[in-house]
Amino acid sequence: MIRRRQALTAWLFLTPAVLFFVLLFFLPIGNQLLTGLYDADGAFTGLGNFTRAFEDPEVLHSFLITLAYAAGTLVVGTAVGLALAVILNQSLRGRTLFRSVLLIPYLTSVSIIGLLWRNILDPQVGILNRLLEAVGLPGQTWLSTHPLATIVGITVWSSAGYTMVLFLAGLQGIPGLYYEAARIDGAGPWRRFFAITLPLLAPTTVFVSIIGLIGTLQQFALPYIVTGGGPGNATSLYAHRLFIVAFNDNDFGYASALSLLLLVVVLVLSLAQLRIGDRADA
């Protein structure tokens, strides 16, 4: 009796959530599955949009540069984030302030980050080249000669603090005893880092990498604001291509197929992360 009343109350409380998640998550996904089967003129093409995606040189290009962007961001971003976390895990004066300050870009609107860096990197009015020239280094045409690498740099700048936080959480889980024992055995700091810290951080590193990969695969706003996908299509990442197909070409069927392919990749990565996470807990 009480149990039945509780069940009724529970579902009553859940009603708004059921409506929200059904109407704004599950029905839209179902709708994508259907829309993906139609072409731009509304004619049924079956899996035509999907096969087209695999043969579309623009899509292939966007996918490849997205992989390059993800790889660059992961390698540099993980290294910087890990270094910051390791340094800030020590008892240093001003530790809390440093940790927080490094997080400011993560909390800042991508509009600000994009516009700010576009100004700083501008070959005419930008301050970065003037600073480089002042110390005797040649200025660069950042966004026209190395557009993708520059976008990687801005991404690392804006996300290093977040990566640091994830690594800090991982570092808290390493028992201090291990370090005591290693020190008694005469292991130096570098040795302790490579023999204890790095291996024991492996689950965190996997987590950080997969989270980062999922994020970079969906990156849209930063190149949209900084380069508009250019020059040419040098920074037209997968999400940007999807956006163009949907809103410039008005081909929602094809865009749906592209978004479903993205969903598959993200699902696989998320499930891999869950499985690895489970194993790390066990």
Place this chain on the structure above:
Amino acid sequence: MRERLFPGDRVAAYVVLVALGLVTVLPLLYMIVLALQSDGEVQSGDPVLWPAELQWGNFTRLFEAAPFGRFFVNSFVMAGAITVSHLVFDPLIGYVFAKLDFPGKRIAFVAVLSTLMVPFFVRMLPIYSIFASLGWIDSYQGLIVPFLMDAYGIFLMRQFIRPLPDELIEAARVDGAGEFRIYLRVILPQCKPAMAVLGLFTFVFQWNEFLWPLIATSRTEMRTLPIGLTLFNQEYFTQWNLTAAGALILFVPTAIFFVITQKFLVEGIALSGLK
């Protein structure tokens, strides 16, 4: 004693920290310098480290050059309404998953959590199509509705409510309190710290949201601040001083958030980031 994990000495650690701290902060400080320059200074092609005369007027000129007041209001309405919605629904649903027992609970919970894996791009196009047919493009409900709740907030509240003692709920039940009353009087008052974190994070992230407002609005007067700012910059390309002034206005909630949460920021983000 804490392990000196970093190989090397204290001085080296500080050198690295200060260098990276400066790389993080200097661009943002430069934004202030930029916002206070005269038109001549920003167009000269010579970057100015300190303006000859501080142009505070840039902040008022900005509002004349583009409807930034309206952008600000739109952003505030969007982020505010979404935050309120999260504060109303996330603890309630978190409570249901944390403390109530009912058939279908596991399936419902897994269904909610599974939405974490759905890229926004997957639901964006159908929601756009539906909203377009409802006439919701360029409307506040169009900006707000897709983000009324999310699995992160619900999961965060569930994790917070789970360890609260069941005895409190049982005692209230024995006293004859109804389920909603128990939630309102017993559970909710204890959730205040978690709700403060949830509310602040929700507001700042929605305030900064870029992709959906870009798609869901096309009329200038319905643009939000992040979109208005980028459009303004494209239109008046050389007016970097006004762009920077607008960026500073957009930055205000982030700065306030930073000052309020500075002490707990890292733990707060670790909590929400690690799920």
